Amino acid sequence: MKKMIFGAMIAAVGLFSTASAQIQEGNWMVGGNLMGANFGLNKGSGYDFSIQPKGAYFIKDNVALGGYVDLGFSGAKDAPTTFVYNVGALGRYYLSPGEQGVDNLLNHGRWFFEANLGVGGTSISKGGSSSNGLNFGFGPGYSYFITPNIGLEGLLKYDANAGFGNGGYTNRLIFGLGFQIYLPSGQAKRIANEAR
Template structure:
C-alpha cells in the first residue's frame, strides 16, 4: 500500500511540474518557418486534343505567433504568415492572418504533443496582379522544452488554400519548425 501511495504522489508531482509550463494564463510568443516545393500539372481536353501544362512551385513562410493558454493545455492565438512564392511562371509575396487553437497533451517531463486547427485569410501579390485567399490547416505537432519557458516545436500540417478568383483549392502538407517563449 505504501508503494501505491508513493507512486501516486510521484505521478502527481511529475504531472504538476509538466503542466506548470502551459497552465491557464500563460502567454506565448515565438515563430515558425516552413518551406515547401512541389510540381503541379494540369491537362485540358478540347475536342479530341489534350494539352498538359506543368509548373514547379516553391514557398517559404515565416510566421510570428502569439497566444494565451485559456485553460490548462488549451491555447488560442494568432499567426501572422509572411510568404515568399516562386514558380516557373513568376514570383510573389503575401501576408495572412490565421487565428488558431491548440490542445496540448503532456507526453513526458519536457515533451508535449499538440493538435492545431487554424482558419484565416490574406492576400498575395505577384507582378502587377494581386488576389485574396482563405486558408485553413490542421495537424499534429510536438513541443520540447529546452528550459522552463523556451520550447522548440515541429508541426506537420495539412493546408488548404483557396484564392478568391479560383474554384480550385491548393492542398498541401507542410512541415513547420519553430521556437516559442512562455511567460
C-alpha cells in the same frame, strides 16, 4: 552519493513539471515557426522563404487561443515570384501524458494539435494566378522544452486557401520548425510594462 542521487531526482521531477507548468491557464505563448527556407546556389536556382509568428493565451490548462500571421515568398531569377499571406486566429490543445494512449517521446515535451482559421491569399507576379479568401489549416506537432520557458517545435500541417480569383482553391502540406516562449501572466505583464 545519496545527496547526488536525491538532487538528480529532484531535478528530473522539476524538469518534467516545467512542461506542465508552462501550459497552464493564464500563461502566454509567443514565438513562431520557420516554415521553410531554400536558397539555391546553382545557376537558375530559386529561393523559398516563409515565417509564421504567432501568440496565444492559455484560457485553461492545455488549451490556448491566439493569432498568427503567415508570410512567404518564392521565386527564381527571370521567373515569377509567388507571395503567400495569411492572418487569423489559432487554437492549440496539448495532450496530457498518457492521454488517449499517447505517451511523450521525451520527459520534457508535449504533443499538441493546432488549428487556424483566417483570411489570406496567394499572388504570383508577372500576370500569374491569384487567390484570396478563407485560410484554414490543422495538424499535429511536438514541443520539446529546452528550458522551463522555451520550447522547440515541429509541426506538420495541412494549409489551404479557399477563395476568389483565378487561382481558386490552393492547398499545401507544410512541415515547420520553430520555437515558442512560454510566459506566466505575471512575467508577461512585467515585460509589457518595461516596454512602455
